[in-house]
Amino acid sequence: MPALPLRRQRNLAGRTMLLLAGGAALCALLPLGFIGWIAIETGWQTALALIWRPRVGELLANTLLLEICTLPPAILLALALAWLTERSDMPGASFLSWLTVAPLAVPAFVQSYAWVSLFPRFHGLPAAALVSVLAYLPFLYLPVAAQMRRLDPELEHAAASLGQSPARIVLRVVLPQLRLAVCGGGLLVGLHLLAEYGLYAMIRFDTFTTAIIDQFQSSYNGPAANMLAGVLVLSCAGLIGLEWLLRGHARYARIGSGAPRPAPRRKLGRWRLPALALPLALASLGLGVPALTLSRWLMAGGDASWQQGALAAAMATTLGYAAAGALAAVAAALPMAWLSVRAPSRATRFLESCHSYPGALPGVVVALALVTVTVRIALPLYQTVATVVLAYVLMLLPRALVGLRAGIAQVPIELERAAASLGRNPARTLLAVTLPLAAPGIAAAMALVAMGVATELTATLLLAPNGTRTLATEFWALTSELDYAKAAPYAVLMILLSLPMTALLHAQARKTLNA
Template identity: 60%
Template sequence: MSNLSIRDLAPARLPSAGQRPTLPLIWLALLLALLALLPLAFVISVALDSGWETIKTLVFRPRVGELLLNTTLLVVFTLPLCVVTGVMLAWLTERTSLRGRRVWSLLCTAPLAIPAFVQSYAWVSAVPSLHGTGAGIFISTLAYYPFIYLPVAAVLRRLDCGLEDVAASLGTPPLAIFFRVVLPQLRLAIWGGALLVALHLLAEYGLYAMIRFDTFTTAIFDQFQSTFNGPAANMLAGVLALCCLALLLLETSTRGKARYARVGSGSARQQQCWQLAWPGQFGGQLLLLTLLALALGVPLITLGRWIWLGGTASWANADLWLSLQQTLILAGGGALLTTVCAIPMAWLSVRYPGRLYRLLESCNYITSSLPGIVVALALVTITIRVARPLYQTEITLLLAYVLMFMPRALINLRAGIAQAPVELENAARSLGKTPLQALWHTTMRLAAPGAAAGAALVFLAITNELTATLLLSPNGTRTLATGFWALTSEIDYVAAAPFALMMVLLSLPLTWLLYSQSKRTAGL
């Protein structure tokens, strides 16, 4: 038996020497990166074409100042409320002896299954006088706090409690331990969740239109409907895109470079739970019950009431089943197309982790941070000027979905491909398979679970997408979201209820998927 060196035993992480990425995959990745930059290029080109005088006239005016103030107030007040709510609920369900905390943890994630504009519809139905800044902050907190809760709860499950023991041995009070030891370790989770919440606040349309609260997105949509791709809508879209990019830069610059893991694996330990006495148990249960009654109870009871009033007649609506069919077709086609388009970029970033491929990959993340209405306006302008036959066609709509939701498929595909041994791919090539055949028949079979998870996330994102679908969908196309919006615009809440319920039912698998992934991340 021949001698083996440590190098021989070490698993290969990259393709064999001399093997380079195939040109078709490189060209596909480059094409997708360039397409991903279209919305950003649109914003820049509009500014250059308009000239400084037009920009000054359309941007520096009282209306834009009012929208900027509304948006700033919304972000400034909603973000702290979401952070406090998410961290507090995560602590109660993960690090205390609260009874039924496993059930409570699932219920705390459940509001993600209710689209934000359905949440607003339910509250406006229950309290018709609800409108303005306060209403926007209140409903936004109920709709988006799970984006903070999920990552914070996942970190708390696997947090090293050795530091807490050291602090306690030095006489630090329990409350001080939380703020000095635990909270700093939650920084990345809070920052990432807060960025998601802030981007959703800037991009959301239906929630704020229903409560008559003006934001950049509602103003852009109104301008587009009144002037059809006029310069005012384009300028507002540019300001909104700048706000989103500013948030990305702020999050990146304030993330810090601190370590959040200790050196050495140590031994596995069960997380310590704060023992709650009877007053604490009662207060925790009451807090969770109150919050979930507002975030889940009101929407579900309101939907049940409207469906009861509509009876079987509301389900006999032919538009409902046509909308469901078209939603499934668009969501299924969009999920499949987006997942297939993500394969070249995911494979290159894993197998050849160089700067060029990382740069191409980052283009997709930048575009996904832009609101759907900016992406839609960019495609409207480009198709009218350059490719008019594609204007308001399924091709343009599917392209918008690919640009907006590519990262959801890319992240899951990247994880699946990374877990597929590159040795099998090299062996397939050595047996006469072409690089594309080896990728498809070997690596993608092993990465199928990650691809399926990414496709499911894209599918459900398309199901609840509203603004881009409203602007880009061909005549006669109606999804559940656009059908719901058309009926609520006519104040026909009874007929709109089945559309909302269908969206909630289709969103439930996403909620369960996110909850299960956070559990697996913690090794539970």
């Protein structure tokens, strides 16, 4: 038998991945670096003068009021809907669960377009709060319903056998277990309220984000816009800190082994049909109103509104950006995803939080950071496709990372070892085992990123090269000219592009509970 060659293992893959993930993390730190840089550059005096203004106080009050008027009702509605669809015998529960998630397919600024064009005098805080609840409720409903389904009924039985009344069981056993889901979903909604531009601009409700973009578009007033961005980032940090405090540090894991039995559904009795009113009312507001408005404008516009040459061009541009953004974001997140599954350590956890934090940053901050950096350091890159794609990558990196991690986790190292012990060399193992198993997860991650790009408005408005027309920016331009009929087909196309994502998110939420 010929002697086998002996080699030292150099762990080249691991080192390369660490290097690449480090590079991606550095890029992801750019917006944070930008905030720090402008804070130092502007100086204490000027910063204070720019921030300590009645206008900023007004914006802060608006933002705070918006959070207070939106979050509590959204949380209550999410709890009620989750209980009805997961734990009661309401007829058609699984269909109504889909119906509750479906508004995710309607971009927030399309939702507010639907309301404003139906009720032209619909403005201010009540309007903002109503549309926000309708647009963002699914972000709370999904995790709460998932957790509600996962609750171990044995805990409730145990509480009952310890002499607790049904009402006290809900209070002392069920609600505490939903705390993490409520906090997580609430944080997501709260951050969206801070970051959203289109929704609030359309119904003329001023928030930090709308103010920053107004400032930027009217005067290119760098320091003023940058300072507002700084306050916005602080607000986000405050929200995250608040969530961290409310979430507490307890673990709510199930103790003991084995899968929990599915919880029994509560009989509603004569309330069975009246209970339908809640999900149906919300669906008619969140889905019915957009459907009504869109079909009205489509009929008013007739065939002509579909035959605009710009529509096809915008669709093509959007698809191009979506594909580029998806490829770039997945490529950027791949090394980190690999490391966090295959080589978890303190260092990789730090790198991972560098990858994840931009998800909490408003798009406008990422965009401002890239504007400032390109204008000052790399002017040839200002308003180029590359910069827009970089913005998409930064904003959607966390989304790509989550999907990729799930994909790579489908290929535990034991399977690669099994392939090696069966005589496959590393390259053939990659082709025969790793790729076929990880592909669905990678594809899902790409789809989620692509669909995020397809309806992105804020960063695209600020960063895209002059004359770039995506579905979102073209829709925005048309509604700004009050040409609601011409805008309708763009809205329809964006909704169609978002539908698969909605289905994917709903399916993922279901799957995690079955796992």
